[in-house]
Amino acid sequence: MTIAKEYSLAELMICAAAEAFRHDGEVLATGIGLIPRLGASLAMKTFNTDLMMTDSEAYLLSEPNPVGPRANDYIQQNETWMGFSRIFDNVWSRKRHAMVGPTQIDQFGQANISALGSDYSKPKVQMLGVRGFPGNSISHPNSFFVPSHNTRVFVKGECDMVASIGYNPERLPKGYQLDDIDIRLVITDLCVMDFNGPDHQVRLVSLHPGVALNTVIENTGFAIHIPQNVKTTAAPTQEQLAIIASLDPHNLRAKQLKDNPPGDRTTAAKLAEEVA
Amino acid sequence: MNKLQTVKQMVAQLEDGMTIGIGGWGPRRKPMALIREILRSDLKDLTIVAYGGADVGMLCAANKVKKVIFAFVSLDFIPLEPFFRKARQNGDIDIMEIDEGMMLLGLRAAAWGCPFIPTQVGLGTDVVKVNPDLKVIDSPYDDKEWVAMPALKLDAALIHVDRADVRGVCQITGPDHYMDDWFVRAAKKSLVTCDELVGSEVFNDPNAARCVFWERSLTTAVAHVPAGAHPTSCAPFYGFDTAHFKEYNACARDGGFELYFDKYVKNKCETDYQELVGGIDTIKRLALPVY
Numbered sequence: 001m002t003i004a005k006e007y008s009l010a011e012l013m014i015c016a017a018a019e020a021f022r023h024d025g026e027v028l029a030t031g032i033g034l035i036p037r038l039g040a041s042l043a044m045k046t047f048n049t050d051l052m053m054t055d056s057e058a059y060l061l062s063e064p065n066p067v068g069p070r071a072n073d074y075i076q077q078n079e080t081w082m083g084f085s086r087i088f089d090n091v092w093s094r095k096r097h098a099m100v101g102p103t104q105i106d107q108f109g110q111a112n113i114s115a116l117g118s119d120y121s122k123p124k125v126q127m128l129g130v131r132g133f134p135g136n137s138i139s140h141p142n143s144f145f146v147p148s149h150n151t152r153v154f155v156k157g158e159c160d161m162v163a164s165i166g167y168n169p170e171r172l173p174k175g176y177q178l179d180d181i182d183i184r185l186v187i188t189d190l191c192v193m194d195f196n197g198p199d200h201q202v203r204l205v206s207l208h209p210g211v212a213l214n215t216v217i218e219n220t221g222f223a224i225h226i227p228q229n230v231k232t233t234a235a236p237t238q239e240q241l242a243i244i245a246s247l248d249p250h251n252l253r254a255k256q257l258k259d260n261p262p263g264d265r266t267t268a269a270k271l272a273e274e275v276a
Numbered sequence: 277m278n279k280l281q282t283v284k285q286m287v288a289q290l291e292d293g294m295t296i297g298i299g300g301w302g303p304r305r306k307p308m309a310l311i312r313e314i315l316r317s318d319l320k321d322l323t324i325v326a327y328g329g330a331d332v333g334m335l336c337a338a339n340k341v342k343k344v345i346f347a348f349v350s351l352d353f354i355p356l357e358p359f360f361r362k363a364r365q366n367g368d369i370d371i372m373e374i375d376e377g378m379m380l381l382g383l384r385a386a387a388w389g390c391p392f393i394p395t396q397v398g399l400g401t402d403v404v405k406v407n408p409d410l411k412v413i414d415s416p417y418d419d420k421e422w423v424a425m426p427a428l429k430l431d432a433a434l435i436h437v438d439r440a441d442v443r444g445v446c447q448i449t450g451p452d453h454y455m456d457d458w459f460v461r462a463a464k465k466s467l468v469t470c471d472e473l474v475g476s477e478v479f480n481d482p483n484a485a486r487c488v489f490w491e492r493s494l495t496t497a498v499a500h501v502p503a504g505a506h507p508t509s510c511a512p513f514y515g516f517d518t519a520h521f522k523e524y525n526a527c528a529r530d531g532g533f534e535l536y537f538d539k540y541v542k543n544k545c546e547t548d549y550q551e552l553v554g555g556i557d558t559i560k561r562l563a564l565p566v567y
Binding site for chain 1: 301346347348349350355356360361364365366367373374375376377378380395396397398399400401402403405406412414415418419420421451452453454455458566567
């Protein structure tokens with residue numbers, strides 16, 4: 001295991017995303033979006049080879065497909081058919097962990113991809129709709145991916161439209177405990193967080209290299225629990241980078257974050273300090 | 277029984293105020309020839325149930341819709357459907373916004389003759405708040421509460437398939453048949469367009485018969501419309517038309533739906549439409565998407 005010296009922020013986030021699936025065992029890993037999908041794929045290729053994944057269409061795979069165009073003679077490693085209707089059988093049997101990218105996340109881990117604005121009958125911005133968020137969130141573990149950590153995503157108060165259940169005691173259904181909800185990791189461009197603070201408060205797990213604690217606090221619309229020891233997000237190993245390159249041969253990951261920033265922003269932070 | 281009809285005859289069976297389910301998923305295997313025929317008709321006040329794409333957007337833009345029952349409306353590579361978005365943001369339509377799986381349960385309840393199916397899905401979210409018709413009930417067996425997802429009974433289901441025979445045996449050979457079987461089972465009548473009209477002996481092949489997902493007794497009528505799903509996909513025959521969707525999307529910014537409608541739908545038959553989009557051979561060459 002050789003720690004890489006140079007790596008992009010996207011690659012750092014892929015490795016951080018992979019960690020969400022490390023101890024899952026034999027479940028269906030669904031990463032929505034390129035970085036979460038590569039994260040789940042990396043986990044499946046390395047420390048959790050029991051994971052299952054689909055081709056994002058209708059087949060369950062024994063090996064993750066590389067992303068982007070594939071050679072005509074590429075044979076994907078099909079295991080069984082899993083069309084959309086069967087996905088729900090899987091969701092409701094709880095053997096799944098999804099990493100999704102909400103537009104809004106609140107202090108309770110409730111999330112929104114449906115609509116923005118205070119008037120639901122006439123939203124300011126109509127987005128996708130609740131999709132599968134209500135079902136996913138009450139049926140199995142979920143993690144969040146946020147490419148741009150700011151107060152528009154991590155909102156004060158509650159989400160405009162609560163599409164997934166979180167740790168909000170006010171909304172807890174009859175007969176349920178807060179522990180029945182299972183939100184795992186939040187991977188952003190600044191840090192990794194979870195919901196393991198006091199009373200399921202959002203907790204800072206690690207800061208990405210070169211990111212100041214204050215940057216995270218200022219860009220989050222609610223209070224987060226800061227433990228005594230905040231780690232630095234682990235840099236990718238050379239082995240991980242090689243596997244990521246094989247899973248993403250067209251380097252689509254370089255186009256996911258604006259200007260494809262480096263994973264270690266210490267130098268950039270120092271330069272900014274000097275200029276100031 | 278010969279169930280062959282034209283799309284015109286099919287749409288003539290629909291009435292104002294009906295609840296209509298549309299098969300397919302986002303930009304995939306939507307019965308677009310039927311949608312275009314509805315756009316040309318006088319139909320209005322429809323309630324649409326769909327895993328929505330441009331089908332929902334076009335019907336909203338043409339003022340055919342009173343209410344949409346949906347979990348999402350998306351063109352996939354263009355995430356937000358421009359005309360559905362407009363209709364929502366203007367407050368033009370009633371909605372019932374539910375989870376993707378809840379919609380499946382609603383269709384199953386209708387198909388099985390149940391008034392509702394209990395589910396955990398939706399608990400703790402705004403789905404149960406913004407839909408006053410959605411009841412939360414106590415379990416008769418434990419202390420938990422459940423969402424009672426009501427049956428989504430359809431007056432008609434509109435579906436596009438790869439192949440069908442005149443009796444209404446319908447085959448879908450693409451990787452996924454989505455929830456089309458449940459739309460058909462939830463509906464009083466099912467109007468199906470097919471890319472290829474075939475002889476019944478085609479289904480003698482066990483692999484062909486395996487790709488038939490409902491019984492012909494559930495198919496009311498069949499129309500032969502090659503490439504009838506365009507601009508959506510009909511795998512394995514053709515992918516969705518990204519250039520066409522981009523033009524459609526751009527109309528929302530400049531010119532509005534009328535521009536699109538006048539160019540591709542108004543006073544035009546399906547053959548005119550196909551010529552305008554480059555001809556049937558061009559459609560059949562549209563690459564299947566890679567995910």
